[in-house]
Amino acid sequence: MLVFGLNEPGNLRIMATTFKDGDPSYAGALGGIALGLKSYHIFELKDEIPAEVWTREMAFKELEVEDALIEQICTIMREIRGD
Amino acid sequence: MSILKGHKVAIFGERDDVAGSAVRSCVLAAGAEVVYETTSCFV
Amino acid sequence: MTDNPVIRNCAFCLVHVPDLVRYGSKPRRELEADPSLADRLDGALRSYEAGVGYPPNQTFIGNLSPQQLGQIPRPWFTRQSIRNGAAAAGPFGEIIHQDLFYAALRHANVLQPPLVALTTAADQKLERLLAAHSVFGPLARGAVSKDSADFQQEIAAGKALPLKTGGALQGLVRGDNRSEGAGDTNLDAHTLLEALTAKTTGALALRWLLHREGMQPDQVDYIISCGEEAAGDRYQRGGGGVAKAIGEMCGCVNASGMDVKNFCAAPASALITAGALIKAGLYERVAVVAGGSLSKLGMKSMAFLREGIPILDDSLGCMAFLVTRNDGASPMLRLDRGAVGKANIGASTSDQAIYEQLILQPLRSLGLTMADVDRFAPELHNPEIMEHSGSGDVAHKNYRMIAATAVLAGEIDKAGMSAFIERVGMTGFAPTQGHIPSGVPYVGHALAGMQAGELSRVMFLCKASLFLNRLTGLFDGVSFLLESQKRQP
Secondary structure, three states: OOEEEOOOOOHHHHHHHHHHHEEEOOHHHEEEEOOOOOOHHHHHHHOOOHHHHHHHHHHHHHHHHHHHHHHHHHHHHHHHHHO | OOOOOOOOEEEEEEEEOHHHHHHHHHHOOOOOOOEHHHHHEOO | OOOOEEEEEEEEEEOHHHHHHHHHHHHHHHHHHHHHHHHHHHHOOOHHHHHOOOHHHHHHHOOHHHHOOHHHHOOOOOOOOHOOOHHHOOOOOOOEHHHHHHHHHHHOOOOOOEEEEEOOHHHHHHHHHHHHHHHHHHHHOOOOOOOOHHHHHHHOOOOOOEEEOOEEEEEEEOOOOOOOOOOOOHHHHHHHHHHHHHHHHHHHHHHHHHHHHHHHHHHHHEEEEEEEEOOOOOOOOOOOOOOHHHHHHHHOOEEEEOOOOOOOHHHHHHHHHHHHHHHOOOOOOEEEEOOOHHOOOOOHHHHHHHOOOOOOOOOOEEEEEEEEEEOOOOOOEEOOOOOOOOOOOOOOOHHHHHHHHHHHHHHHHOOOHHHHEEEEEEEEEEEEHHHHOOOOOOOHHHHHHHHHHHHOOOOOHHHHHHHHHHHHHHOOEEOOOOOEEEEEHHHHHHHHHHHHOOOEEEEEEEOHHHHHOOOOOOOEEEEEEEEEOOOOO
């Protein structure tokens, strides 16, 4: 599985889709090759991470990144996984 | 069912977003194994 | 406090080199994979006039403030016309034409046979241009009288790279093809062009600094270079000597120098080091210089081509700063104990820990809070370039980190972050040239603002991705405070 720390929605879409279904532009090594791998963004995995580790590594990031963007990221990732 | 525990993870970080090292610390603490890690920086 | 050094002057230039975009790392690799790309690339290049009129470029040389730039609606790249009255020169420096750069590049060569050669016609024309320039004239040394060899043959044999203007051949750049250089990939034409470009653009910035200060080259005591290029052969790949090369080219006969390496944070490290040398009483007038990165030209060109917009990363940035003993008037570098922000190796790589060390600790050591800082200058990349290429607004992201630090310090709450950024922030305007956009492009504006009594205190925040050397996973951060001497202590 993949875990992303990048926050640009466009890049997330392309990468998550490529790892699951193959390169959407059909160019490159993964054109037409579906690896079927699931992608998550680290923001989605808060409940999985021990609280003290999350606080130390990610609490600052949660402040930094606009709430609307965090939501957008989580929505995109869920969509691509087909959850 | 844990999403991370016991799984092999490839990490793609971004310097001005979330760095690979931060993601690594998190997923290791959740019991995952990191098999690939990169942090991009194109500035 | 009174023995703190000052930043007395600075210069910022942009060297507009559309015909060198093909030698940037990304375009070069793309062209090797698909040579048919050349026409599309050429078709997307901007004219000199377009480069001059481009608002972020005008901000870089000081004709616009970052605040004024922020008021101009985007897209900025449509607003590029010299008819709008944009001048090629500004208070901090100028936007330099490719012809002048080629002329200066030839003078950067020290080898025989030369690494840079121009056709006879180009040589005479470009040398006249250089000699006539009010700032760069002293770099001229006369046209080379030799007949130009059969350049096309050398280029076709892969021993040299063409220097063109549009389709027309002006000259070439060779690798070191002597026996001691042949076969050494560190001395091939591409690598040497990168190094020569760094030297030449650094020299152009230093010339502007001397011009702006009304100073003779022989009055410089010491030179520190802080660019990111390596220079050296197979046995000493990153040996350095760039500062001395730049100083030699500019006639700084009384100066010695060294190169400071710290990725993008090198300008901050270099300014602090320059100040420390002065504070220690070793030198009196230290020039900190940085040439541009040829490798980063056209880094985002594929994105620009996809979007059908001009190639905006077509210019090399270069800059120079004059650090001296306290003159009682210029803005002061706070080099009191604890006043410089850093990121210790032992600090967690979490942003929280880094920003505490970078921002809060140095302020606390001076009895200050973030509220006492008028402006923060972090990485100031042009958002138009960064957003079109999928990196997002890097300057804004850095301001979010600074604001998050203020929340952490209990100075503001989460809801106050936007207002805080409004107060202390600015729009990015510098090109994607690594060490160039890293905080210090604001120095010119800060000096002007302090001179005008509009600003008292600015914190410069430079970050470095040390992990790019593959030797460490660390990030670095360096911060320093610049304070007006017009304020009440």
